[in-house]
Amino acid sequence: MIRRALRLALLAVVGVPVVLVAGAFLYLRQSLPQLEGELALPGLGARVEVLRDKEGIPHVFAAHERDAHFALGFLHAQDRLWQMELQRRVASGRLSEVLGERTFDTDRLMRTLGIARVAERIADKLDPATIASLEAYASGVNAFLESEPVLPVEFLAMRVKPEPWRVEDSLGWMLVMAWDLSGNWRNELARLRLAAKLSPEQLAQFLAPYPGEAATPLPDFRALYPPVEDAARRLLAASPDPGEAHGSNNWVLAGSRTASGKPLLANDPHLGLQAPAIWYFAHVESPQGRVVGATLPGLPYVVLGRNASLAWSMTTTLGDTQDLFVERLSPKLDGHYDTPQGPRAFVTREEKVMVGKHARSFIVRETRHGPVISDAVASAAGAAPKGYVLALAWAGLDEGNATARAGLEMNRAINAPDFVLSVRDFHAPQQTLVYADKDGRVGFIAPARLPIRRADNDAMGRVPVPGWEAKYDWQGFAPFEQMPRAVDPPSGALVTANHRIVPPDFKPFMTTDWMPPYRANRIEALLAGQAKHDVASMRRIQGDVESSLAMAMRPAFAAAAPETEGGKRAAALAKGWDGVMRADSPAPLVFAAWYRELTRLVYSDELGELFPDFWDQRAAFMIAAMTGPASAWCDDVTTAGTETCPQLAARAMDLAAADLAKRYGSESGWRWGEAHVAASDHRPFGAVPRVARWFNVPVATPGDTYSVNVGHTHIKDEARPFANRHAASLRAIYDLEDLDRSLFMHSTGQSGNRLSPWYGNFAERWAAVDYFTIPTAKEAIAEPRRLVLAPGPRAP
Numbered sequence: 001m002i003r004r005a006l007r008l009a010l011l012a013v014v015g016v017p018v019v020l021v022a023g024a025f026l027y028l029r030q031s032l033p034q035l036e037g038e039l040a041l042p043g044l045g046a047r048v049e050v051l052r053d054k055e056g057i058p059h060v061f062a063a064h065e066r067d068a069h070f071a072l073g074f075l076h077a078q079d080r081l082w083q084m085e086l087q088r089r090v091a092s093g094r095l096s097e098v099l100g101e102r103t104f105d106t107d108r109l110m111r112t113l114g115i116a117r118v119a120e121r122i123a124d125k126l127d128p129a130t131i132a133s134l135e136a137y138a139s140g141v142n143a144f145l146e147s148e149p150v151l152p153v154e155f156l157a158m159r160v161k162p163e164p165w166r167v168e169d170s171l172g173w174m175l176v177m178a179w180d181l182s183g184n185w186r187n188e189l190a191r192l193r194l195a196a197k198l199s200p201e202q203l204a205q206f207l208a209p210y211p212g213e214a215a216t217p218l219p220d221f222r223a224l225y226p227p228v229e230d231a232a233r234r235l236l237a238a239s240p241d242p243g244e245a246h247g248s249n250n251w252v253l254a255g256s257r258t259a260s261g262k263p264l265l266a267n268d269p270h271l272g273l274q275a276p277a278i279w280y281f282a283h284v285e286s287p288q289g290r291v292v293g294a295t296l297p298g299l300p301y302v303v304l305g306r307n308a309s310l311a312w313s314m315t316t317t318l319g320d321t322q323d324l325f326v327e328r329l330s331p332k333l334d335g336h337y338d339t340p341q342g343p344r345a346f347v348t349r350e351e352k353v354m355v356g357k358h359a360r361s362f363i364v365r366e367t368r369h370g371p372v373i374s375d376a377v378a379s380a381a382g383a384a385p386k387g388y389v390l391a392l393a394w395a396g397l398d399e400g401n402a403t404a405r406a407g408l409e410m411n412r413a414i415n416a417p418d419f420v421l422s423v424r425d426f427h428a429p430q431q432t433l434v435y436a437d438k439d440g441r442v443g444f445i446a447p448a449r450l451p452i453r454r455a456d457n458d459a460m461g462r463v464p465v466p467g468w469e470a471k472y473d474w475q476g477f478a479p480f481e482q483m484p485r486a487v488d489p490p491s492g493a494l495v496t497a498n499h500r501i502v503p504p505d506f507k508p509f510m511t512t513d514w515m516p517p518y519r520a521n522r523i524e525a526l527l528a529g530q531a532k533h534d535v536a537s538m539r540r541i542q543g544d545v546e547s548s549l550a551m552a553m554r555p556a557f558a559a560a561a562p563e564t565e566g567g568k569r570a571a572a573l574a575k576g577w578d579g580v581m582r583a584d585s586p587a588p589l590v591f592a593a594w595y596r597e598l599t600r601l602v603y604s605d606e607l608g609e610l611f612p613d614f615w616d617q618r619a620a621f622m623i624a625a626m627t628g629p630a631s632a633w634c635d636d637v638t639t640a641g642t643e644t645c646p647q648l649a650a651r652a653m654d655l656a657a658a659d660l661a662k663r664y665g666s667e668s669g670w671r672w673g674e675a676h677v678a679a680s681d682h683r684p685f686g687a688v689p690r691v692a693r694w695f696n697v698p699v700a701t702p703g704d705t706y707s708v709n710v711g712h713t714h715i716k717d718e719a720r721p722f723a724n725r726h727a728a729s730l731r732a733i734y735d736l737e738d739l740d741r742s743l744f745m746h747s748t749g750q751s752g753n754r755l756s757p758w759y760g761n762f763a764e765r766w767a768a769v770d771y772f773t774i775p776t777a778k779e780a781i782a783e784p785r786r787l788v789l790a791p792g793p794r795a796p
Helices: 002-011 018-029 065-092 096-113 115-125 128-146 153-157 167-180 184-195 200-206 226-238 373-377 403-412 416-422 518-528 535-542 548-559 565-573 587-614 619-627 645-664 689-695 763-767
Strands: 037-041 048-052 058-061 247-253 264-272 280-286 289-295 302-307 310-316 322-328 336-339 342-345 347-355 358-366 388-394 431-437 442-445 485-487 493-496 677-680 697-700 726-728 730-735 743-746 785-791
Touching (some): 065 280, 128 167, 184 226, 184 587, 226 373, 226 388, 226 587, 264 535, 302 403, 302 730, 403 416, 416 431, 535 730, 548 587, 548 619, 565 587, 587 619, 587 645, 697 763
Antiparallel strands (some): 048 058, 048 785, 264 730, 302 310
């Protein structure tokens, strides 16, 4: 009865009697985790001590590594159970059971990719030791569930009863993370669609090559693409490209570049913001080792962090581990497609997705390259592209994917060479791992299952290719020994920020989809500006909010000559601006609004009906358009006259002023931080107007897409075009002189329970680029709350 009352309280807050709200609150208080005392849990081998510090960070002291993994599973379930439930439903394609029609496309895509099925096959192939760790973690999660706790509010409101956690749930979420960070297939679809609208020269300018490099001609498959263009459009709509939000920073300095004489390592991975944050800090100790850092709820190890002797970090490499194949249906054999050896039958299976209480079935087809993803977005009538389908090859779907083993081995590494060996099985996604050890060694390695493509493959992962031509087939995977790496560089510094990390002639082929080096260049300049660095200077670099885009566009911005009075006042607010995206300043907001309008004026006419789908910041292209090489784009092709870039800059200022006045009122109230609010939204209550403000964790932030302290905006979002959507999901600075002095912060708080004081307590400090330490000595743990997990009997 109280559960029904609780749902009513959540979904119809206005007018609910105070007594009902009070009763619901008192009931839900019981969903907060037990922090002190002793709990008897079946499955533990020995007693485990858990000390939660004043930030809600657990410090786990176990007698064996297996019990440490068990305890971490239990703690994740205590603090992040709803997040874990949503994550495994994403992986298994079961969101629509609770969220209904709006998530059916996501479920259909996950089922088509076969994430849950691949997770099962990976589990069958993994070694016993890795499976034992995953099973111990699952046992910890299930020990919490078996205690029949009062569940967090989301479970009650959505009428969800969590099922037991499985090894495959952990592996499935690991694959979803890899999918999110392996986006080359979207770039291929983008080129497919744009090739029908733009000339080859225009396409090479709009999707600009890496700065300083010439565009390589694409094979001309335009005659092949029309049958699959609609499927490409639907796929991109169902799984939007995060564009330049794909990114992270990390850098390491050898002792020769630091005041202490020991290495310093910094990392800030950029991911979509959410509440709770994707990361969960933990300190875990057992006789097998000590590890501290950021875990992912659902996995039994520290993903980013340090142990007693070394520290490691990651950025997305953007290696091309995916290819799309246009498969031609065999005209003479139904259910077959063409291959170099002749027709071959599709492998098919039926999938059934529950949408609420109603089952919806569909057929999934697979080719020799992989799943037919164009089927994932077939229309309601079941129509597929006539004569052709799109199939995806992705290295992450290989059943030999042993990334889970690599994650565990990273935690156990004892020095830098051992760390490199530990990531041999880090198969997907490709990450650039920068590391340092207490002996002073520094380096990076970027492991992955990287496809080998033939020398006569003229597409090289840039566009979908004919699946019946053998020259586009993969030739296996490059060996680990050929992965990019560096050790103890003479400069004493290594910087990676999703930019090119290998020479253009590097073999094996990596990708053409590197990010422009704006952030990397800025970090390198700041490092070069000081002979010896310390933790304080690393903090300043992580907090740097000078925008590389603003610096490049500043001449055009400053020269804009608006005609309206509003435009003139807006320009005056930004006069003399230095390109720094400060939260308390109006100038960055004027620039962001001006730039948004300028992008629309520069390329909406050429793209026509494609513009809404491809509207993004596109710094490299826009800089080229406004500074000369691509200035022809400033002419509006829909008019008889010839428009110039200065004319568009002036018009953009007038339009920006009008838009800002409509959104924020008079100029006196314009501040970048108030518009650039971090959108750490809850899933799903962040989208429910009456309760969103109780669950979301908004905070004003500085920076933009092109500053070191990233704050990426979605300019096509008319409702919130300046909101900070992707940012530093966590920040860490590792001091190899004394690893206990290492600094950490993530974007919300440790708890996923809205009633916890640890739900959003990090947010303001995160926005201010503040940090805390996670000490490992018991006597150094601040305000500890002690909970003992003890072995207990299993229920009869």
